[in-house]
Amino acid sequence: MEFPHDLKYTSTHEWIRMDGNRARVGVTSFAAQELSDVVYVDLPEVGKEVQAGQEVSVVESVKAASSIYAPLAGRVADVNTALKSNPALLNESCYQEGWIFELELTPGAPAQGLLTSKEYLKTLEGEK
Incomplete structure (x- = not known):
């Protein structure tokens, strides 16, 4: 499993x-592996x-x-x-071709709870 350093992550x-x-x-490689074969994605409304x-x-x-x-x-932009x-x-490509949606961020909204790749990896170790 890979967790690119240029991305942020959530505990979910x-x-x-x-x-x-x-x-x-999108979902992390850990989530994609846990889900196994994805058969349907319910996309949000733009x-x-x-x-x-x-x-x-x-x-x-x-x-x-x-x-x-x-x-x-x-706001869901794409x-x-x-x-x-x-x-x-x-x-097959959770970090590139398999992204799910794109947000146009609310100005001034807090960006709390986002994790670095190292912090995310620690949360995974805690789940085992």
Whole structure:
């Protein structure tokens, strides 16, 4: 499993790639491995306002369904429509082709609870 150093992470296994006032969100390689074969991704509606910690999406696999949470407050600016026809991208390329949604961040909203790759790895060790 890999956890790129240029990303931020959450304790609920989302990764965040910051780019100015936008944040691209997906699930970590740990989450993708735990889910196993993803068969469906319920994408959020573009334009939807979300709060940090709010459920935004659901990923279904042959093993389970898992909620995906907004790591930050903002408006859903884009979704990865490629996941509709090929949800396996989430397993095959979770940090690149398998991103789920992109947020336009609410100005001044706190960015609390985001973890570095080292901090995220420590949370995984605590789950074992």
